[in-house]
Amino acid sequence: MSFVAVELEKFKSVQNECETDLEKLTFTKKFYTITEAIQFPKFWDEDWLNIAIQELDTKAKIEEVKAADSLAIKTESVEQILLSGQLSDADSAKFSLTSMDFVKSVKQKISADKKFDTYC
Template sequence: METGIYIPIISDYGFKATFGNEADSLFLRKALQALIKSDTPIREVHFDKNAFEALTVDSRSGIFDVACTDEQGNHFIVEMQLGYAPHFVQRMKFYALHRFNPLVERGEFDYANLPKLYTIAFLEKSILPVAHFHTVANLRSESGEIIDSQMTFIIVELAKFSKQVADIETDLEKLVYTMKTLHTTEPTQYPAFWNEEWLRRAIDELDTRKMTPEERAYFARVTAANAEAVKAEKQKIREAVEQNEQSVKAETVRNLLDLNILSVAQIAKTVGVTEDFVRKLSGDR
């Protein structure tokens, strides 16, 4: 992801430097309070182990971007997803249920006093059939009554947020605006609310002009690793496309061979393959 003076919050490095900043959790605490729409300030957060061991059939392990617990015992899982992820809700359920089970076990299977569990996702693209950018979901009846509020899912779809600075009022709107625009904003265009302590501290963490040599080196390593990962994924896509094209061509050649009206040379020219390709398929029959 290209960047100017400020590293994007939604980048891997930026998300960890702000939401995952264990040395200074003010930004995370204010953000969580805004996301769950609570009037009660979160005074403390304890960062939990954010990885879990393999639970799936193919033995894949998992990792949350941020996992923490506040002073009231409320649990939070926070994820950032770049790119289109139409089935991300399923991943959120997987993460939430993985965290839910140990809560029950630690309470000796007492379901009466379980702490609240919030699973929060920031999505770069839109996936829900709703108009608003901030969706809060609980277990509800068909009439809309809340059946259970112990487990809450919160999805923020950045693509749906379009408010301009003059219209921004809430901390939630300030948060999402900052996440979308910080890395593209010139210093002369800063909105006044970026001077608020919780946002100013986060923005300072992303200011490339204030980075130490060690931080610059780490940022360079993360950026390079991400670039390699993107390159590898693109190569996988290209290979998949090429394989699919070959499969289609092979099926077309087989169909033409079945008709038995064209020569090998004519089939090769029609499909756009070599004559050896046609002969091999003919010999495999």
């Protein structure tokens, strides 16, 4: 097995110059956000490349989910710390490995939720 590192910024080939699988895959990775069907290169119809594109999409979605989960976990942690009332905002930020701005935003959310609860 071998690994190839490609700097996408330095990849300057245009679609009609892509001949090897590596060139096609690199082109696809760099320009996959093209949305108009008339712009799709003919080699995007190759089965192996469609599978690679689907895998790229799946990995991107997984990373989005991980980021959302991480944010939810951090938010929940800060909420619990703040609701305990045992730490200052600064200590809450240090303990939860977040910023003071993040702690303040969670604190505002808690206040807004409490106000909403009193109206219901």
